[in-house]
Amino acid sequence: xxxxxxxxxxxxxxxxxxxxxxxxxxxxxxxxxxxxxxxxxxxxxxxxxxxxxxxxxxxxxxxxxxxxxxxxxxxxxxxxxxxxxxxxxxxxxxxxxxxxxxxxxxxxxxxxxxxxxxxxxxxxxxxxxxxxxxxxxxxxxxxxxxxxxxxxxxxxxxxxxxxxxxxxxxxxxxxxxxxxxxxxxxxxxxxxxxxxxxxxxxxxxxxxxxxxxxxxxxxxxxxxxxxxxxxxxxxxxxxxxxxxxxxxxxxxxxxxxxxxxxxxxxxxxxxxxxxxxxxxxxxxxxxxxxxxxxxxxxxxxxxxxxxxxxxxxxxxxxxxxxxxxxxxxxxxxxxxxxxxxxxxxxxxxxxxxxxxxxxxxxxxxxxxxxxxxxxxxxxxxxxxxxxxxxxxxxxxxxxxxxxxxxxxxxxxxxxxxxxxxxxxxxxxxxxxxxxxxxxxxxxxxxxx
Amino acid sequence: xxxxxxxxxxxxxxxxxxxxxxxxxxxxxxxxxxxxxxxxxxxxxxxxxxxxxxxxxxxxxxxxxxxx
Numbered sequence: 025x026x027x028x029x030x031x032x033x034x035x036x037x038x039x040x041x042x043x044x045x046x047x048x049x050x051x052x053x054x055x056x057x058x059x060x061x062x063x064x065x066x067x068x069x070x071x072x073x074x075x076x077x078x079x080x081x082x083x084x085x086x087x088x089x090x091x092x093x094x095x096x097x098x099x100x101x102x103x104x105x106x107x108x109x110x111x112x113x114x115x116x117x118x119x120x121x122x123x124x125x126x127x128x129x130x131x132x133x134x135x136x137x138x139x140x141x142x143x144x145x146x147x148x149x150x151x152x153x154x155x156x157x158x159x160x161x162x163x164x165x166x167x168x169x170x171x172x173x174x175x176x177x178x179x180x181x182x183x184x185x186x187x188x189x190x191x192x193x194x195x196x197x198x199x200x201x202x203x204x205x206x207x208x209x210x211x212x213x214x215x216x217x218x219x220x221x222x223x224x225x226x227x228x229x230x231x232x233x234x235x236x237x238x239x240x241x242x243x244x245x246x247x248x249x250x251x252x253x254x255x256x257x258x259x260x261x262x263x264x265x266x267x268x269x270x271x272x273x274x275x276x277x278x279x280x281x282x283x284x285x286x287x288x289x290x291x292x293x294x295x296x297x298x299x300x301x302x303x304x305x306x307x308x309x310x311x312x313x314x315x316x317x318x319x320x321x322x323x324x325x326x327x328x329x330x331x332x333x334x335x336x337x338x339x340x341x342x343x344x345x346x347x348x349x350x351x352x353x354x355x356x357x358x359x360x361x362x363x364x365x366x367x368x369x370x371x372x373x374x375x376x377x378x379x380x381x382x383x384x385x386x387x388x389x390x391x392x393x394x395x396x397x398x399x400x401x402x403x404x405x406x407x408x409x410x411x412x413x414x415x416x417x418x419x420x421x422x423x424x425x426x427x428x429x430x431x432x433x434x435x436x437x438x439x440x441x442x443x444x445x446x447x448x449x450x451x452x453x454x455x456x457x458x459x460x461x462x463x464x465x466x467x468x469x470x471x472x
Numbered sequence: 473x474x475x476x477x478x479x480x481x482x483x484x485x486x487x488x489x490x491x492x493x494x495x496x497x498x499x500x501x502x503x504x505x506x507x508x509x510x511x512x513x514x515x516x517x518x519x520x521x522x523x524x525x526x527x528x529x530x531x532x533x534x535x536x537x538x539x540x
Contacts, residue, residue, distance in 0.1 A: 031527045041479055048478050049532050056534055111536035137540045141519040145527070295527075324526075326534040 028284075028349070030152035030184075034295040035351045039344070042352060043081050046298050049323045051078045054087065057329040060110035063098055064329060084298065089307065089319065090333045092274075096129050105132055111327050120172040122273045133172075133273055134327050140179075142296075142324035143277040147180030147269075149293050150281030153351075154267035155240060156210055158185030163208035163238075165199050165217055167455055168192035172273045174212050174244065186210075196224040196453075203236055210240040215248035215258065215266075216458040222261040223391060223414075233263025241266045244278070245457055247378045250290065250359025253385035260388075268359045270337075274330055275322040280356055287347035289355040296323050299354075300332070301341045304364050315340050317364055318356075338362045368397060368463065370407050373439040377461050383431050384409065387424055389417035392451045397463045405465060408442040412451055421445055478529040491530050494521040501538040515540050 029035040037045070054075035057064035068074065071088040078084070098106030105113070116134035135143065156162070162181045166174040168190065181188045189206055191199045200221055203211060213221065218241050225232045232238060241264050243249035249268030258266045268290055271278035279297050280290035292299045301316035302309055310316035318339045322330040339356040346355050362378035369375075377395060384393050396408040409432065413421055425443045432441040452459070474491060477483055483491065497518040500506065506514070518540050525531045 033528055044479055045529060052532055111534070115536050115539050136536055137515055138519040138522045138535055141523055142526075145523045295529075323532070326536065 026157060029351070030149045031295070035149070035153075035353065037295065037352055039352055042294055045295060047078065047081045050081070050084065050298060050321065051075055053321070053323055053326070053329060054078065054331065056326055057110060057331060061108055061329055063094075063106060063108040064110075064331065066107075067094075081298075084300070084321075084332070085309075087332050090331055092131065092334070092336075095131055095274075099129055099132060105134060105328075108328050109134060110329055111136060116327065119170070120175070120273055121170055131274060133276065135276060135325065136327050139276060139325045139327050143176035144179035144183050146271075146277035146279075146293060146296060146324065147176045148184050150267075150269045150278050151177065151180055151242065152184060153281050153283040153291070153349075154242065155265075155284040156181065156184065156186060156242075160186040160209045160240075161189065161207055161237075162186045163189045163191055163199075163203050163206070163211045165191050165203075165211060165213040165221060165455075171456060172271075172276070173456060176271075176277045177212050177242065177244070196220060197228065200225045200228060200230060200232075203232075203238065204230060207237045209237050210242060211238055211262075211264075212242045212244070214245040214454070214456055214458070215243045215254060216246060216454045217456075218243065218258055218266070219261070219392075220453045220455075222258075226415075233261065236262075238262055238264045240264055242269060243267065244269045244271070247360045247362055248381060248385075248458075250282070250288075250361075251378065251382045251385060252288070253382060257385055257388060270360045272320075272335065274333060274335075275320060276325045277322075279320060279322075280359070282359070283347065283349045283351060285347055285349040287349070287355060289342065289346070289357040290359045291344070291347070291349075291351050291353040291355055292341075294353045297321060298323075299341075301339055304334075304336075312342055313340060313357075315361065318360075336364050338364055366461070368407075368461070370397065370405050370439060373437050375407065375436060375439070379435065380409065380432065381460070383435060384411070384428070386431070387428060389413055389420045389424055391448060392453070393460065394451050395461045397461070397465060399465045402466075406442060407439070408444055410444045410446050410451065412446055412448045415448055474530070478532060481529075483530065487528055487530060490521070490524055490528070494518070494525045494531070497521055498535070498538065501535075501540060 067088050073086045115136050118135040118140045121130040121132045248254045255266050267282040269278045269281045282290045298321040300319040304317040318335045318337045320333045338361045342355050342357045344352050344354045362376045367374050391412040391414045394410045400406050429443045500514045
């Protein structure tokens with residue numbers, strides 16, 4: 025009989041003791057960073073902070089925030105890795121970088137032997153928590169490149185004793201065939217690509233819900249994994265439970281995971297991280313239940329210490345007992361709800377891609393979509409949602425067009441959304457992070 | 473030999489045993505006279521034992537000076 029928890033001792037630790045543990049680690053980690061990372065020593069000194077000032081966990085707020093911009097500046101000033109690195113680079117065994125869609129340069133990360141093992145360890149918390157066991161056959165629908173993606177999950181699955189099938193460098197059709205042939209019980213994929221796999225299977229005449237053994241889909245890489253309508257659609261398509269996880273290249277592993285009780289959110293792994301939620305404008309903490317930006321301190325990666333890092337992820341934190349699984353790690357209700365910097369302003373109304381997706385996914389007949397933002401007659405900003413209808417569901421289009429337009433408008437202060445149908449298969453499909461927003465408005469240009 | 477964990481709770485017999493293995497691996501990793509098959513596998517094992525002892529709140533330290 026297996027334990028329900030990967031680490032029963034710490035996953036059920038009373039919160040008072042959890043805070044004491046975090047304080048112990050924070051102090052030791054800041055001492056390490058101050059002594060070994062010029063980046064942190066410089067910033068600590070400028071803020072008048074010394075690690076010995078950490079007497080209680082509330083003293084955390086004495087530490088200056090760390091931003092991606094500062095990290096990028098450091099890398100540009102001292103290529104390739106900047107002066108954040110706190111250990112001899114000769115001891116690194118792993119290199120990864122961010123997917124590089126925003127910012128002047130990708131963030132480059134190095135891991136030592138124990139850091140890389142820690143990445144797998146944290147994935148074990150999440151995989152085990154969602155029900156992965158040594159008997160499982162794990163399929164990784166993932167390209168195995170320099171982007172960190174599911175690398176940690178791959179090694180985590182090996183560690184917990186499951187059979188790992190690396191599905192890199194092949195077509196979507198080839199992956200579908202392998203999932204069925206090998207009797208995969210669990211698929212690891214981005215939400216977008218999980219949907220793509222299902223569509224491909226349908227085109228091949230394969231009903232994955234009936235003809236595969238998949239009973240769990242582990243999602244990561246996009247906020248979609250916790251959007252109820254999107255999750256419902258994926259769970260129906262695969263005939264499997266879908267569990268959300270989230271991490272970032274900067275942390276080296278997952279920070280949060282959905283447990284098998286599926287509470288509508290994701291537990292924070294609090295014995296390995298301190299997660300704060302702040303008002304992004306003021307930097308002040310926000311209470312449970314209110315949206316804010318998550319700020320992360322990751323204890324497992326001493327090579328490139330991440331301390332109070334502004335993630336720009338939008339979250340709503342709720343107490344751990346919102347879930348009945350017994351874990352004492354708090355929960356991000358609805359997972360990662362989007363990014364503070366992906367808001368689009370359309371004629372005075374704030375539009376978030378995730379909010380649009382949450383509504384679009386309520387319509388099961390939609391196979392794929394794109395949010396297209398453009399400027400009409402050089403003056404008026406317009407937003408168009410382009411949709412593909414699933415084959416065989418075309419007769420639903422006229423009604424769907426009306427309903428979707430009304431739903432989107434009512435959720436956005438009456439803003440008019442153009443709803444357009446495009447031919448099935450014409451919109452881009454994605455394996456990693458989906459890029460469904462195209463902002464075609466002219467950029468401001470200055471000078472001659 | 474350590475008797476309490478980082479939260480000042482008494483260590484169990486299992487925890488004492490695991491911690492002793494961790495310390496033995498650290499000692500081996502500090503040596504520079506071992507053949508590669510020993511030196512590197514000891515480091516790999518130490519990286520794993522670091523996870524166990526860290527998960528159980530028995531230590532929280534960095535090991536880069538040992539190449540781990």
